[in-house]
Amino acid sequence: MSYDLKREEEVKQFTENLGIEYRFGCYQEKKPEVCHLLADYLEAIKKDYKKAATVYKSNCDDYNYSKSCLKYGNYAMMGRGRDSADQNEALKYFEKGCELNDPVSCLHAGVMLTATGPGTTVQRDVPKGYNYLKKSCDQNDDKACHYLAGMYLTGVPKNPKEYNPHNPEKNANIDFLIRPDMKQAFKLALKGCELGNIYACANVSLMYKKGDGVEQNLDESKRYFQIAQTLQKGHETGQTLQFQQGLS
Structure with a gap:
């Protein structure tokens, strides 16, 4: 049967x-x-966000479908389809999505575990969060x-x-979980840029301009x-728009 969608x-x-059709297939x-x-x-x-949340959650729990883990994690983070938001519940589903090799789930889990500031209720775990972010970047997520x-x-x-942040000299004697490393920063920024991240490209430009982590090159900066x-x-x-490709 054909439909006239006008x-x-x-x-x-x-x-x-x-x-x-979807209910039958599910x-x-x-x-x-x-x-x-x-x-x-x-x-x-x-x-119907409440029903959608129920289906995303069960599809993650019962069938290990990574994209549903990501979606339910987002719902838990925002409080959509639920009585309230729950960051720890969100992290649980982002971590499961990451274990199932969804790069965006890895990104979200990594950010949550390494972020600081008001409103954060998740226990900070930088080494664990770093590993999630690295897994996401290795799977070519530009944001990670x-x-x-x-x-x-x-x-x-x-x-x-x-x-x-305003006086780097005062940071010389503090303890770092990850020490500043301009060469690593440049390498990762370059990969992010090649994957199409605007801000990564801007950082690569600035690092070429200053000679941070790479030999100074004003032509490459431009x-x-x-x-x-x-x-x-x-x-x-x-x-x-893909990296170094024109608009079609």
Whole structure:
């Protein structure tokens, strides 16, 4: 049967049939990829976030479907489809998604375990968080590579309250969990840039300009600045732009 999607009643019939199809594939055929589609359908079409949360959670718990672990982690973080937000519940599902090799789950778990500041209820564990971020970057998540580069740019102090971002000389004697390492920072920033991260490209440009972690090269600095600008324009137009490729 074909539908005329310009007609409102046929659009409604199409979406209802889609829901029936997804429910059958999930509950009768027990296909985890279809269960995830059902949760997406409940979220995007029905706007029933509570039911969507239930399906994402069970699909992660029962079928180990990594993308559903990520989605339920996001729901727990925001308090969507739930009575309240729960950062530790979110971390639990991001960690499971990461164990199932979802790079974005690894990114979120890593950020949560290494972040500091007000509103954070998760117990800080920088070594564990670092490993999650590295796994994400190794799987080519540009944000994870950029985040790791930032950790090496400034270092990660054992006690964040001792760190003085405005006077680096005062940081010489504090204990670091990850010491500043400009060569590592450059390597990770370059990878993040090659994966299309605007901010990583901007950092590569600045590091070439200053000679931080790489031999000073003003021509390369200018080139990476232009790459960052091109990526920014692609982002503003809403088009996907790959590294060093023009808009189609």
